[in-house]
Amino acid sequence: MARQERALRTRRLILEAAASVFDEFGYERATIGEVVARAGVTRGAVYFHFASKRELAQGVIEGQFEAEAVPERSCKLQEFVDTGMVVTHLVPIDPLVSAAVRLSVDQGADKQMGIDAAPGWISRLERLLVDAGERGELLPHVVPADTAGLMTASWVGVQLQSQRFTGRADLAVRVSTLYRHLMPSVAVPGVLACLDLAPDRGARVYAEMTAAREAAAGEVAGAAGPEGADADAG
C-alpha cells in the first residue's frame, strides 16, 4: 500500500473513532485520549492529522460532505427530497453522519464556533432549489434560501424527536411526514404529483448508489487486466 493511501486510511480510522466518541459523549465530554484508544493508533498519529478536538469535530462534519451526492434526476425537487431521505437512511447506520448531527445540535456553553453541519446542508439544498426554480418546478413565492434553511431546521427537529421518542426507529416515517407537509408549499402541482416521498425512498436511493459504486469499482478492476479481474472474483 502506498504511503499516501495508508495515511488516508489512518485518517479515516481516526475520524470514525472520533465520530463514535462525539456521538456517545457530545463535544464537551469527548477526549482525544478516548479517540486514540478507539482508533487503535498512537496519540502522535491523531495529532499528525488533527491539531485539536475542534479540528476533529470539524473533520467529522466535513467527512460527511465527502460522501457522493445522490444520483441526478430530471426532476430537481426529487433530488432535493432524495438528499434528505438518504441522510435519513444513513443516520442510524453511519457513525460519521450520526456524530455530525449530534455535534450540530449540541449546545455546550464552551462549544467553539464553526462546528455545525447545517450551513453545508443548507447551501446544498439551496442549489437544488435554485436549479428546480430554473426548470419551473417551484411555486412562484418560494425563496430557495428560506426553504432550504427551514427544511434543514425541521429535519434536525424531527431527528431529535424520533431519537427521543423511539430511538430513531420511526425516523424514516417522520421524515416522510415532514416532506408530505412541506412539498405542497414548494412544488407546482404537476411536479408534486410525481414526487416519491415514501418512507423507504432513502433506502432505495442508497441501494442504487451502492450498486453504481460497485459497478464502477468492477469496471476499474476489469480495466486493470486479468489480475485485477481475478482479485474482484476471488
Added chain:
Amino acid sequence: MARQERALRTRRLILEAAASVFDEFGYERATIGEVVARAGVTRGAVYFHFASKRELAQGVIEGQFEAEAVPERSCKLQEFVDTGMVVTHLVPIDPLVSAAVRLSVDQGADKQMGIDAAPGWISRLERLLVDAGERGELLPHVVPADTAGLMTASWVGVQLQSQRFTGRADLAVRVSTLYRHLMPSVAVPGVLACLDLAPDRGARVYAEMTAAREAAAGEVAGAAGPEGADADAG
C-alpha cells in the same frame, strides 16, 4: 402574606433561579448549589420544594404549562398558530420557557428520562387540531397526532437554527416561515386565507393576553372595595 402564598412565591423564585442555571449550563453541568445561590434562599428551602435536580428540571418544564392558554378564537387553526407564536415570543424574554426548550433538546448521556416539554406541547396542539377537524377546518388527509408532532419537532429545529445563526434575533421571522410552509397542507383553503401568520403575531396576541390579565386584576381589586382600588391606583 399568608404562609401558603409565601411558599408559592419561594417555589417560583427557586424555579426561576433553576431555569437560569439550566439555560446557562444545560442539565448535566447544572448544580443545586448554583440554584441555591441564585435564588437567595437556603438549601433546605430548595429541598423542601424539589427533592432532586431532576425534580427541579421537571418543575421548570411544568411551570411553562401553568401559563394560561392563548385566547379562544372561533377559528381553531388560528388558536393552533397562536399557541406556537406566543411561545416563540416568550422564548427570548421568559427564562422558564427558554430553559424548558434547552432541557428538551439536551442530549446528555446521563440525562434521566422524562425531562422533555415536547409531549405536553404535542398533546396541546393535537387537541386544537381535533377541535379544528370537528369544525371542518382541516384538509381530509390530516392526522392530528402526526401534524402536532411534526409542528413541535420543526419548531424545536427552527429555534435551534435561529439561536445558532442569529442568537434568536430572527426567531419570529423563521417561525412565520415555518407556518407559511406547513399550513397549506393542513387548512382548507377558506380557512387558510383567513389565518394571520405574520412574524409579529405572537407579540400582538401576548399583548392581548397581558391586557386581559390586567383588566381581570383591576376588577378583582375593584371588587375588594375602596381599599383595593386605592392599592391599585397607588
